[in-house]
Amino acid sequence: MIKQTAILNQVKEPKITLVGAGPGDADLITLKAIKALKTADVVLYDALVNPELLEFAPEHATRVFVGKRSGEHSYSQDAVNKLMIDYALNYGHVVRLKGGDPFVFGRGFEELDFAASYSIAAEVIPGISSSIAVPGLQGIPVTHRGLSESFWVVTGTTSSGKISPDLFDAAKSRATVVVLMGIKRLADIVEIFKNEGKNRLPVAVIQSGSMKGEKLAIGTVDTIVDAAKDQQIDSPAIIVFGDVVGLHPLFQPIRAFYEYAE
Amino acid sequence: MIKQTAILNQVKEPKITLVGAGPGDADLITLKAIKALKTADVVLYDALVNPELLEFAPEHATRVFVGKRSGEHSYSQDAVNKLMIDYALNYGHVVRLKGGDPFVFGRGFEELDFAASYSIAAEVIPGISSSIAVPGLQGIPVTHRGLSESFWVVTGTTSSGKISPDLFDAAKSRATVVVLMGIKRLADIVEIFKNEGKNRLPVAVIQSGSMKGEKLAIGTVDTIVDAAKDQQIDSPAIIVFGDVVGLHPLFQPIRAFYEYAE
Numbered sequence: 001m002i003k004q005t006a007i008l009n010q011v012k013e014p015k016i017t018l019v020g021a022g023p024g025d026a027d028l029i030t031l032k033a034i035k036a037l038k039t040a041d042v043v044l045y046d047a048l049v050n051p052e053l054l055e056f057a058p059e060h061a062t063r064v065f066v067g068k069r070s071g072e073h074s075y076s077q078d079a080v081n082k083l084m085i086d087y088a089l090n091y092g093h094v095v096r097l098k099g100g101d102p103f104v105f106g107r108g109f110e111e112l113d114f115a116a117s118y119s120i121a122a123e124v125i126p127g128i129s130s131s132i133a134v135p136g137l138q139g140i141p142v143t144h145r146g147l148s149e150s151f152w153v154v155t156g157t158t159s160s161g162k163i164s165p166d167l168f169d170a171a172k173s174r175a176t177v178v179v180l181m182g183i184k185r186l187a188d189i190v191e192i193f194k195n196e197g198k199n200r201l202p203v204a205v206i207q208s209g210s211m212k213g214e215k216l217a218i219g220t221v222d223t224i225v226d227a228a229k230d231q232q233i234d235s236p237a238i239i240v241f242g243d244v245v246g247l248h249p250l251f252q253p254i255r256a257f258y259e260y261a262e
Numbered sequence: 263m264i265k266q267t268a269i270l271n272q273v274k275e276p277k278i279t280l281v282g283a284g285p286g287d288a289d290l291i292t293l294k295a296i297k298a299l300k301t302a303d304v305v306l307y308d309a310l311v312n313p314e315l316l317e318f319a320p321e322h323a324t325r326v327f328v329g330k331r332s333g334e335h336s337y338s339q340d341a342v343n344k345l346m347i348d349y350a351l352n353y354g355h356v357v358r359l360k361g362g363d364p365f366v367f368g369r370g371f372e373e374l375d376f377a378a379s380y381s382i383a384a385e386v387i388p389g390i391s392s393s394i395a396v397p398g399l400q401g402i403p404v405t406h407r408g409l410s411e412s413f414w415v416v417t418g419t420t421s422s423g424k425i426s427p428d429l430f431d432a433a434k435s436r437a438t439v440v441v442l443m444g445i446k447r448l449a450d451i452v453e454i455f456k457n458e459g460k461n462r463l464p465v466a467v468i469q470s471g472s473m474k475g476e477k478l479a480i481g482t483v484d485t486i487v488d489a490a491k492d493q494q495i496d497s498p499a500i501i502v503f504g505d506v507v508g509l510h511p512l513f514q515p516i517r518a519f520y521e522y523a524e
Contacts, residue, residue: 019326023388027297032289056362101394103403104413109509112401126395132363133388139374143417150416151366152437161409166412167453169435174428175414181457247371 001233012041012092016084016115018108020101020127021045025210028128033097036125042087042093044080048099048233048236050211062091077107081114088120088125094208101129105155105180129153131178134209135240138216141246142176150175156182156189156239163188176242183237186225193241197248200258202245207237218250274303274354276378278377279344279350282363282389283307287472289313290390291463295359298387302357304349310361310498312473317464324353339369345375350382363391367417367442391415393440396471397502398480402510404438409505418444418451418501426452433458438504445469445499448487455483455503465509469499480512482520 017036022028037056039045043055047067054063066075066083075083088094102108102124115122130152132142142151152175154167163185170177171192182189183205191203203224207215219227221241228237245251279298284290299305299318309329328337328345337345350356364370364386366438377384393415394404399450401482404413414437416429425447433437433454444451445467455463465486469477481489483503 022292025294027294028292028388030284030290030292030297032287034293035289052344101398103398103405104394105405107407108398109401109403109406110508124398124401126290126390126392126398128388129394132366132391132394136363136365136370136386139371139386141371142415143365143367144371145369145421149420149426150432152412152413152414153404154412154437155405158411164411166436169437170412173431173435175416175431244371 005033010029011090014120015089015093015127016088016111016120016122017093018096018098018102018111018122019125020106020129020215021049021053021099022099022128022129023100023133023210024048024050024208026050028133028210029053030125030127032125033127036095037097040093041091042094043097044084044087044094045097046099049097053097057095060133062087077110081111084111085114085118085120088115098127100131101127104129104131104153130209130238131180134238135178135244137210138204138206140204140240141244142178144244144247147247148174148176151178151242152176153178153180155180157253163192168192171198171241176240176244179239179241181236182239183228183233183235185229186239189239190221190225199242201241202243202251202254204240204245204248205231205233205237206240207235209235209238216250218245218248218254220254223254273352276382277355277385278350278358278373278382279355279387280358280360280364280373280384281387282368283311283315283359283361283391284390284391285362285395285472286310286312286470288312290395291315292387294387295389298357299359301355303354304356305359306346306349306356307359307369308361311359315359319357324349337357339372343373346373347376347380347382348394350377360389362393363389366391366393366415371458390498392471393442394475396468396500397440397466397506399472400466400468400510402466402502403506404440406509409509410438413504414438415439415440415442417442418447425454430454433503435458437508438502441501441503443498444501445490445495445497448490448501451501452487454484456513460503463503464505464513464516466502466507466510467495467499468502469495469497471500478512479500480510480516482516485516
């Protein structure tokens with residue numbers, strides 16, 4: 001725990017702001033998030049947050065990396081929660097800067113709830129979610145008339161380590177299916193769609209969307225595992241299943257190939 | 263069609279940027295969107311866009327309202343597409359400012375495609391989608407461990423005027439279901455969930471989320487129609503079905519009532 005060193009300073013009202021940092025591109029932060037950062041005394045930030053965003057915080061602000069990536073947990077959620085409270089009580093305004101949107105598999109509500117249990121005022125500032133924006137930046141719309149009237153966002157990595165049962169239902173649906181944190185299980189996930197007979201459904205895999213070093217693989221349920229290997233795609237990446245992926249120019253030769261083969 | 267009056271001026275390279283303006287709060291615009299607006303020669307904006315955002319555009323920029331709301335079409339999509347092209351060819355950089363995210367039921371891809379058919383360079387800047395942010399700002403997370411491993415976003419108003427078949431599947435699922443543009447059909451939509459025996463599933467209806475005049479109704483599948491009437495909720499509003507809605511403080515008395523009644 002942090003020692004009560006703030007006694008010498010003016011102790012500020014503790015406050016916590018959960019802020020969505022967006023998918024990676026620092027320009028995809030909101031004005032509201034910037035305003036929160038400018039009044040931060042402490043910024044607790046995750047691995048997928050663009051470090052350029054820390055420059056919006058005042059010079060005096062303490063910056064603490066509490067990064068987690070799938071597989072490597074440097075801080076437990078419990079430890080992050082406690083740090084957040086300690087810093088708020090001792091320093092004032094804590095900005096909890098999280099990749100994407102705080103409520104899309106971000107465990108944001110647990111942090112909000114923890115703050116409430118200490119009666120610390122907490123606010124949420126939504127962020128651009130990669131689930132919509134990363135395909136969007138590639139020109140792939142999650143919805144499009146005649147192709148998709150809905151989209152379904154599912155996690156590929158549940159707390160138990162199993163594939164979510166929701167993904168089995170999603171594979172049966174007509175929705176555009178966006179899988180976050182699923183790239184390590186791509187082969188298993190693709191199998192679920194094969195079992196539904198959707199072998200030719202267009203699929204995109206996008207790594208580091210909106211960032212330099214962005215990588216894209218386009219294929220079908222049958223070919224995407226190889227296509228992702230060819231592009232050496234690794235985490236963090238999102239997977240998009242749906243006819244909307246077929247709108248991408250890279251899908252045109254695939255469509256032509258299937259038509260030729262028939 | 264606009265006359266070629268730009269001949270006297272220096273004709274700029276035509277360019278179109280589809281920009282997501284977010285759910286309404288002007289501070290929920292991204293830096294990237296502001297940068298695009300600052301170089302706009304023309305801004306074509308929708309009904310649900312906060313007019314304050316137009317102030318980011320240079321003084322010389324032409325501002326054109328091409329608003330549509332469900333039910334009242336002031337411009338057809340076709341007319342908007344053509345205006346966009348005309349302005350780009352005659353004035354240079356057109357920012358097409360759309361509520362929420364351009365690809366979430368925004369018909370953004372049609373505009374992108376139309377620009378491509380004229381070989382006009384086009385870019386997309388994602389926006390904060392109300393589907394995630396509006397519940398989030400009310401402290402309702404679309405996902406939460408133990409309650410929801412996915413969320414499914416469906417339109418309540420399809421091009422044919424019918425309720426999307428996807429909504430019937432969504433009502434069967436474990437996903438948090440977010441319905442956009444469905445408030446006018448609330449009673450019909452609720453019926454679908456009743457038919458799945460989900461009478462006590464928590465439901466939130468939020469009008470003008472993120473804006474002054476925001477309204478919220480919380481209830482269950484059985485009670486939400488009355489709750490929304492009590493709060494005089496009207497379009498634009500989103501509907502959220504799912505156990506995550508039960509995390510909202512306003513749901514606590516409802517839970518207590520059901521427990522008492524048993």
